[in-house]
Amino acid sequence: MSASTRSLARKRPSGRKALLATAMLLVAVASAFPLAWMVLSSLKTPAETMQVPPVWIPRTPTLEAYEKVAGVINVGRSMWNSLIIASVTTAGILVTSMMAGYAFAKYSFPGRSLLFSVLIATMFLPPIVTLIPLYRMVGSLGLSASLAGIIVPNLANAFGIFLMRQFIAGVPDDLIDAARMDGASELLILYKIVAPSVAPAIAALALFAFVYHWNSYLWPLTVLQGNADAYPIVISLSRLLSYNRGAVNTGLVMAGATLAVLPPLVLFVFLQRFFVDSIVGSAIKG
Template sequence: MSRRRPAHGPARTRTRAQRGLLYALLALVAIVPLFPLYWLVISAFKTPKEFVTIPPTWFPTSATLDPVTTALTAVPFAQSMLNSVIIAGGATIAVVITSTMAGYVFAKYHFRGKDLVFWGVVAMMFLPPIVTLVPLYYLVSSMGLADSYLGVLLPWLANPFGIFLMRQFMMDVPDELIDAARLDGAGELRVVWQFVVPLIKPAVVTLAVFMFVFAWNNFLWPLTILRSEAMYPIVLTLNRLMSYTMSFQYQNVVLAGALIASIPTIIVFLLSQRVFVQGIASSGVKG
């Protein structure tokens, strides 16, 4: 049996050139989406004079922490960050729980009208949020929940996309495993959280990351239902910070606040990156 000889000479050079071109292309593709983040970081440490310099500087010539300290003291930044953590964290936990339970029912239970109800839930994904804004406002206000954490969280306690995602992943969980757990005396809640959820961990993490980022960055609904600035999440406080600094033309302060506000979402992604990417890759091949 003849062995394949390694490539020599021009063939090896051509392979290295193609690989180098591929790496250069991938680096360029990575640089394009990372550039706004880079510009945000360097602008947050520029002086006001350097910030408006034309042509712009690519590195701060005299880096300063004044924009950061101004952003933290000009508005109630710490309280707003705490509000966002409570709102985004509460919405994430609620959506993961409700989506997991509903997805399990749609995937493993059989009852009349199941498909009709499921596709009705899926249809809600295509409903523009602005359509439900006014009815939700009147509903939450009539319940006396305006200007409260619960009022902000109420429309986010369940999510159609989360239910759809969990159902699709749970369809691949073997029915034999669930039947064996039931024969061992496990209740339905124990079956879901002890046997099913560990098998779909990438999907759970993916949903949690999506929901946390959405709730953290959501602007319209908190602006509609909240009245006191002490309840504002960080996105509303950044808008106030922009109004505060506009007359002073210190836009580097706004960018410093935006940089600090984006740190929690970056940390969440970095901590869950491996499982998150695995969940995205798995969902891409689902039928």
């Protein structure tokens, strides 16, 4: 092989890497652009939001839009309601998914395969199908128009059980048997041995569950029945829709959306390493 051929062969992989890096950068920029535009627009003056061609970077950043949002809706109360709903529901999903996933992965009992198949089948049901039965159940329990009515039906999740079962199945049986021989209880084995082994999956499930229930709209709106004091931030922001008809209020709407997206975004920043590890781990297992 000549020197020029060897040089060309060395350049090809680097050229492919550069092309791949460029493509990934373009995708990242395209994905982050709406979020960046939302935040920047919330800092613009009303005149800048209406200017044509658009102003990309606010010349005189201002928090006036955020002050107006606080005057239209009870931001603190709504954020607190959303935090309670998302946090408690996520904690419940983690606990029930870990316990059920452990049972499906490491226990043999009659009807296990059938029960797991039925569980998987429920994942394909559109949420609108279960809306009326769940609402009637919440009403019969006396939980209507309360945060508990939103939380209780969502404390178990079929996808969470499926995810935990798949990861827990990869934990060595010998490790669990050794813990049993040492006298450890099943709960101790689950939370001291199994849980650390599937930490990336737990973090990924926590992120999925928190973001989903933080952004949930239809179910809380159905349960709360006009109880504005219990509205989460997503429903409270709907009061800003009337302000969206005028371009002068664009900053107000963007400020409200920015406030709503901050907690899930902060959570993702803290859990992104575990989230990536879970994806890599599932790919390796696959």
